Amino acid sequence: MQFLSKTLTAITCAVLLCSASAFAQYKLPQSHDKQHSELLASQKPMAADIKVSNVLRYMSELQKTALPDEEEVFGDYWASSGVNPYAGVTIPETKDIDVSGYVHPISGRVTSAFGYRPRFGRIHRGIDLSLKIGDTVRVAFDGKIRLTKFERRGYGYYVVVRHTNGMETVYGHLSKFLVKPNQIVKAGDPIALGGNTGRSSGPHLHFETRYLGLAINPTELIDFENGVTIKDTYSFNKQQVEKSNVRKTAKKRYASRRKSTASRRKTASKK
Numbered sequence: 001m002q003f004l005s006k007t008l009t010a011i012t013c014a015v016l017l018c019s020a021s022a023f024a025q026y027k028l029p030q031s032h033d034k035q036h037s038e039l040l041a042s043q044k045p046m047a048a049d050i051k052v053s054n055v056l057r058y059m060s061e062l063q064k065t066a067l068p069d070e071e072e073v074f075g076d077y078w079a080s081s082g083v084n085p086y087a088g089v090t091i092p093e094t095k096d097i098d099v100s101g102y103v104h105p106i107s108g109r110v111t112s113a114f115g116y117r118p119r120f121g122r123i124h125r126g127i128d129l130s131l132k133i134g135d136t137v138r139v140a141f142d143g144k145i146r147l148t149k150f151e152r153r154g155y156g157y158y159v160v161v162r163h164t165n166g167m168e169t170v171y172g173h174l175s176k177f178l179v180k181p182n183q184i185v186k187a188g189d190p191i192a193l194g195g196n197t198g199r200s201s202g203p204h205l206h207f208e209t210r211y212l213g214l215a216i217n218p219t220e221l222i223d224f225e226n227g228v229t230i231k232d233t234y235s236f237n238k239q240q241v242e243k244s245n246v247r248k249t250a251k252k253r254y255a256s257r258r259k260s261t262a263s264r265r266k267t268a269s270k271k
Contacts (some may be wrong), residue, residue, distance in 0.1 A: 073162065073163075073164060073166060074144050074162060077089065078146060078162075080146075080147070081147070081149070083147075083155075083158075083160060083170055083208075083210075084210070084213035085146075085213065086212045086213035087213075089212055089213065091211075091212045091213075091214060091238050092236075092238065093237070093238050093239070094235065094236060094237055094238065095166075095211070095235075095236040096233050096234070096235055096236070097165050097166060097167060097211065097233065097234045097235075097236055098165045098232065098233055099141070099165065099167075099221050099222075099229045099231075099232065099233065099234045100229065100232035100233070101141050101142055101165075101187045102140055102141060102187065102222065102228065102229045103138055103139070103140055103141075103187040103188035104138070104140075104224075104227035104228075105129070105137050105138050105139070105140055105169075105171065105205060105207055106129050106131050106135060106136075106137055106138070106194065106205050107227065108129040108130035108131045108135075108204070108205065109129065109130050109224070109225075110127050110128065110129060110219075110224050111128045111129065111130050111204055112124060112127060112128035112204075113127055113219070114126060114127050114215075114217040114218065114219065114244070115217070115244070116247055122247070123215075123245060123247055125208055125215035125245070126170065126172070126206050126207050126208035126209075126215065126218065127206075127207055127217075127218050127219065127224070128204045128205065128206055128207075129204060129205045129207055129224070130203075130204055131194040131203055131204060131205050132194065132203060133175055133193075133194060133195050133196060133203045134175065134193050134194065134195075135193065135194040136190045136193060136194075137171055137174065137190070137191055137192045137193065137194055137205055138187075138188050138189060138190055138191065139161055139169070139185045139186075139187060139188065139189050139191045140161075140163075140169050140187065140209075141161075141163040141164070141165060141167065141169070141187050142163060142164050142185070142186050142187050143161045143162050143163035143164055143169075143184075143185055144161070144162055144182065144183065144184050144185065145159065145160075145161055145179045145180060145181050145182060145183045145185060145191070146160045146161060146162045146168070146181065147159065147160035147181060148160075148177045148179065148180065148181055150197070150198075151198055152198060153198065153199055154172075154198050154199055155170070155172035155173065155198050155199075155206065156172060156173045156174065156195065156196075156197025156198020156199070156200060157172075157173070157174040157175065157176070157177065157192070157195060157197045157198070158170060158171060158172040158173070158174060158198075158206075159171045159174065159177065159179065159191050159192055161185065161191070166211065166212075167209060167210060167211050168209075168210045168211075168213075169207065169208060169209055169210070170206070170207070170208035170210065171191065171192060171205060171206070171207060172198065172205070172206035172207075172208075173194075173195055173196060173197050173198050173200045173203075173204060173205065173206050174192040174193060174194060174195045174197065174205075175192075175193045175194060175195025175196070175197060176192060176193040176195070177191075177192055178190050178191055178192050178193065179191045179192070209221065209222075211236055211241075214238070214241050214242065214245065215241075215244075215245055216234075216236070216241055216244075217244055220234070221234040
């Protein structure tokens with residue numbers, strides 16, 4: 001009988017222990033959910049850190065391909081009333097310039113080329129494009145309007161735009177401005193109406209491309225027949241560009257031509 005009592009007691013204890021164990025196992029999912037929630041909560045700051053890290057990395061990569069700083073492009077040599085504000089600036093020997101965003105200012109044909117004009121005894125520092133008075137003139141690249149001005153014996157009404165690629169373009173002999181100084185413009189935006197103002201023999205657009213004040217022959221970078229750039233990148237060469245802006249060679253050529261013509265006339269008169 002005592003043995004039976006001890007056996008029953010052992011069985012009862014075993015049942016109670018199993019019940020307790022089962023109860024503990026039953027409660028485990030709730031405890032697990034709590035631990036899981038705590039774990040997720042502790043991970044939120046880490047996720048935020050990862051997001052910030054991704055943004056910083058993205059910004060760093062963006063800076064490598066970004067356009068030049070606005071202060072750098074539009075800050076220096078800005079306050080000027082002339083076409084060339086870069087007096088005394090050091091011009092690099094070479095420079096690759098991004099011209100991929102070009103938009104044709106006007107659809108007219110080239111009527112006068114870049115270079116020395118014997119008739120006027122000066123260099124034509126741009127090209128002339130045909131148009132009708134009132135035709136819309138558009139900006140060639142993204143940039144900021146630096147100057148809108150009138151010059152009676154020269155450009156007439158003209159606009160100078162500084163671009164994010166470091167270049168400047170000049171638009172002359174206009175009839176009306178459609179922009180104001182310090183206005184931001186995108187390539188293709190209307191900036192003026194074509195005209196026949198200033199030193200002009202007929203309606204046309206005088207168009208210049210400059211880098212740090214040095215006039216570049218626009219046909220060196222633009223195919224005007226098709227209205228596109230020759231390449232996406234223009235390789236500026238200081239020595240070559242400066243040579244195209246010097247009168248001496250052209251003057252000598254013109255003087256030689258005149259001398260030759262005079263000699264032929266003299267020979268013909270003797271006959």
